[in-house]
Each structure stands twice: as C-alpha cells, then as structure tokens.
Amino acid sequence: MKNLFFIFIIFISLSKGANLEEIKLALAKEITNNFPKIIITQIDxxxxxxxxxxxxxxFLRIANGRFEQSQGFLRAEFNTPQNMQKNLFFRYFVQGNLQVLKSERAIKRGQKLSPLDYRSVSLDFDKVPPNALDIEDTNNLIAKNNINKNTILKENMFKTLALIRRNDPIIGILRDGNIDVSIELTALQSANIGDRIRAKNKEGKVMQGIVVGKNRMIIQ
Known part of the structure; x- marks a missing residue:
C-alpha cells in the first residue's frame, strides 16, 4: 500500500548553514525511512x-545509524577543500508527531494480536517509547505477557512468528536477465514469505521487494 506522507522541516538559522541544511535533509530521510508516518516539524x-x-x-552523507529516537548523535562525512574526507559529529534534536498503537482492550499472554486489539494515536516524537510498534509490524505477533488496556504497544511485548523481523540484515536479489546481483540491506519491517517488504541499503536508499526465503527478498 502506498501512502502519501508530508514532512515539514523548520530550519534554524545558523552561520555556515548550507551544509547543516543538507545534513538535516539527510537525517529527515533516515528518520522517515524508519517511521514512514512521522510528521517532522523541526530539526536542530x-x-x-x-x-x-x-x-x-x-557534504557527502551521514553515517549509518538507527535514528529511532527524537535526539541522539550522528556522524557526517565531508570532502574538505583539500579533497580529503573528514568526519564531523553533531547532536540532533527532532520535533514531530508519530502515529503509534495503543491497546484498545486487555491482551492476554499467548494471544495473537488482531486489528481489534489496538487503535492508532498521535504522540509527540520525543514521548514515543523505544521500539513502539508501527501498524505495518503487527502481523504474526504473540503477546509475551498480559497487556493492559490503553498501553502503548512495543516490540518487546511480543514475540514474532515472522521469517524476517525489523532491522534484520537481509540480502536483496536484483535480477537483470540471467544475472542475479546481491545487495546487503536492512529490513524496515517484519514479513513472511510472499509478503512485500521495505528495506534500505547502506546509503539509506529504500527498496521494495517480495520475501522469498530466510533473510532474502527479490527487489522489484
């Protein structure tokens, strides 16, 4: 399912700001890769x-990171005027809103999560707990323990029956005629064989494909 998402970024005026704005754009891309439904209002x-x-x-790129919280540190890579690569470190702060899942009723231990068990609510990004569930990651989840009503649902509350889980390293197969090219990717959601899945490469580019086996997908 294709969704349309809006990102609003308010840039703070700083001296020497051109490179800073490029870093912000790259960071916004990484965060929206992890949280496709986030609405970003400000990055500092x-x-x-x-x-x-x-x-x-x-500016070349920001180094690989998880970028799953509203604040943290990042490493940015640059070419200097002397044509040398140099790393600079920044602390980032992100403001925005994110849709998360809250239990609509009590969920018993061993119960499989169903759409009737939760509803989607909007939270400030800095109040979203680590590993909060996304609606795309709700398939094949079994509750590890009893969960009370009105609880924000998190990944560690469940065990998954999925063949591929979010953040798993996977191999993407790109077929070009009779040649198969393998690409190292990171899964952005949980999935089973036959499911369509989103994954990103080391440069942060998001690709889609069909799961064909354990930690393998065909890029489409």
Whole structure:
C-alpha cells in the first residue's frame, strides 16, 4: 500500500548553514525511512565547534545509524577543500508527531494480536517509547505477557512468528536477465514469505521487494 506522507522541516538559522541544511535533509530521510508516518516539524543540530572553512566543505552523507529516537548523535562525512574526507559529529534534536498503537482492550499472554486489539494515536516524537510498534509490524505477533488496556504497544511485548523481523540484515536479489546481483540491506519491517517488504541499503536508499526465503527478498 502506498501512502502519501508530508514532512515539514523548520530550519534554524545558523552561520555556515548550507551544509547543516543538507545534513538535516539527510537525517529527515533516515528518520522517515524508519517511521514512514512521522510528521517532522523541526530539526536542530548542535556541534561543539565547526572548522573555520566549514562553508567550503562538501557534504557527502551521514553515517549509518538507527535514528529511532527524537535526539541522539550522528556522524557526517565531508570532502574538505583539500579533497580529503573528514568526519564531523553533531547532536540532533527532532520535533514531530508519530502515529503509534495503543491497546484498545486487555491482551492476554499467548494471544495473537488482531486489528481489534489496538487503535492508532498521535504522540509527540520525543514521548514515543523505544521500539513502539508501527501498524505495518503487527502481523504474526504473540503477546509475551498480559497487556493492559490503553498501553502503548512495543516490540518487546511480543514475540514474532515472522521469517524476517525489523532491522534484520537481509540480502536483496536484483535480477537483470540471467544475472542475479546481491545487495546487503536492512529490513524496515517484519514479513513472511510472499509478503512485500521495505528495506534500505547502506546509503539509506529504500527498496521494495517480495520475501522469498530466510533473510532474502527479490527487489522489484
């Protein structure tokens, strides 16, 4: 299912801000890869110091990270005016709203989660608990313990029967004629054989495909 998502980013005016805005855009992309339904309202970056010639640096990418919380640290990679690669570290703060799942009724231990057991609610991103469930990750979940009504549902409350789980390393197969090309990916959701799944490569590009086996998908 294709959804239309809106991202609103308010950039804070800082000196030497061109590269900072590129970092914010890259970070927003990573966060929306992890949380497709998030609405971002503001991103703030802080650094203890920046090089005097920072406005001459060429931003390349942000290093791989989980980016699953409203604040944390990131490493950004640049080309310097001397054509050398250099890493700079920033602390980031993200404001926004995210749809999470709250139990609509009590869920018993050993019970399989069904759409009647929860509803979607909007929370400030900084109040979303770690590993909060996304509606796309609700298939084949079994409650580990009793869960009270009006509880924010989290991944660690359930065990999954899925062949592939969110954040699992997987191999994407890209078929070009008679040649198969293998790509290392990270799953962005849980899935079983035959399910369509989203995954990202090391550069953060999101791909879709069909699960064909344990930690394997055919890229489409």
């Amino acid at each position: 970056l802080r650094s203890t110091s920046l090089p005097k010639d920072f406005n001459q640096y060429q």
